[in-house]
Amino acid sequence: MTAPEPGPVTGSVEIHHGDNLTIIRGFADASFTLVYLDPPFNTGRMRERSVETASAPGSSPAAAVVRRGFHGRDYERLRGDLRAYDDRFDDYWAFLEPRLEEAWRLLADDGTLYLHLDYREAHYAKVLLDALFGRDHFLNELIWAYDYGAKTRRRWPTKHDTILVYVKDPEKYWFDSDAVDREPYMAPGLVTPEKAERGKLPTDVWWHTIVPTTGREKTGYPTQKPEGILRRIVQASSRPGDRVLDFFAGSGTTGAVASALGRDAVLVDENPEAVAVMKARMPHATVTD
Ligand SMILES: C[S@@+](CC[C@H](N)C(=O)[O-])C[C@H]1O[C@@H](n2cnc3c(N)ncnc32)[C@H](O)[C@@H]1O
Numbered sequence: 145m146t147a148p149e150p151g152p153v154t155g156s157v158e159i160h161h162g163d164n165l166t167i168i169r170g171f172a173d174a175s176f177t178l179v180y181l182d183p184p185f186n187t188g189r190m191r192e193r194s195v196e197t198a199s200a201p202g203s204s205p206a207a208a209v210v211r212r213g214f215h216g217r218d219y220e221r222l223r224g225d226l227r228a229y230d231d232r233f234d235d236y237w238a239f240l241e242p243r244l245e246e247a248w249r250l251l252a253d254d255g256t257l258y259l260h261l262d263y264r265e266a267h268y269a270k271v272l273l274d275a276l277f278g279r280d281h282f283l284n285e286l287i288w289a290y291d292y293g294a295k296t297r298r299r300w301p302t303k304h305d306t307i308l309v310y311v312k313d314p315e316k317y318w319f320d321s322d323a324v325d326r327e328p329y330m331a332p333g334l335v336t337p338e339k340a341e342r343g344k345l346p347t348d349v350w351w352h353t354i355v356p357t358t359g360r361e362k363t364g365y366p367t368q369k370p371e372g373i374l375r376r377i378v379q380a381s382s383r384p385g386d387r388v389l390d391f392f393a394g395s396g397t398t399g400a401v402a403s404a405l406g407r408d409a410v411l412v413d414e415n416p417e418a419v420a421v422m423k424a425r426m427p428h429a430t431v432t433d
Pocket residue numbers: 162163164165182183184185365367368369370391392393394395396397398412413414415418
């Protein structure tokens with residue numbers, strides 16, 4: 145008698161409820177292969193929270209390492225210029241910066257950071273991240289394009305998000321393009337039937353619908369991202385058994401996808417509704433309040 149085929153391995157999921165900066169400071173250095181972050185968009189009203197939680201310049205050990213280890217003076221100068229230019233971005237960055245420094249500390253040598261941003265912030269953030277982590281650590285700018293909802297007639301309707309991708313070590317990072325879901329060719333008649341059947345490797349521009357308003361995937365959490373987007377990220381930048389972190393977890397899309405693909409996920413969110421949605425979505429998760 146032959147042994148039954150092993151079923152798909154489901155990775156473990158840990159959910160932590162609380163402010164992410166406090167929680168992730170307790171995690172070990174270099175303990176994650178993939179960190180995906182989808183922070184709240186800049187509302188221009190982040191002052192209160194940023195003052196409450198941001199570290200003073202140079203105060204966290206991680207900050208000191210990042211600034212000394214990479215482009216310290218350039219970074220401080222750029223940050224000063226942007227602060228003088230637009231204090232709405234300054235507030236937003238004061239909130240994000242200490243969290244990004246922690247994310248960098250938590251990445252393993254073969255690790256990758258994906259930062260999902262609104263088109264209004266992406267360019268300021270790109271310049272600062274190049275200076276903070278080093279421009280040679282920049283891997284990609286991914287554009288997620290969708291086509292849904294009302295369209296202005298006063299300019300080109302903005303229907304995309306930007307995901308900036310940085311690798312901890314440009315010599316050692318893990319990237320497996322063969323593991324990624326492929327997509328249909330735009331002109332399948334121009335390639336062989338075998339190629340058309342297999343589909344093409346996605347480029348850095350991803351056309352993908354938003355989460356359908358009905359259907360299996362919908363959780364009801366307002367900022368939920370589609371599983372198809374997270375699947376590509378998890379497939380390319382981690383292996384089964386690796387640890388994946390999302391500390392702006394929301395409805396837990398990263399964890400649901402990572403676990404289904406056999407990775408172990410750690411998720412953090414401060415919103416009790418997010419934690420409730422995640423618990424329902426991933427009944428096998430453990431929850432720490
Ligand atoms: C844009 S949503 C993430 C959505 C998620 N990618 C998904 O697919 O559902 C951002 C999340 O960050 C959480 N958040 C914002 N500030 C936080 C903080 N300081 N600590 C922990 N979570 C925070 C919010 O509660 C929100 O759920």
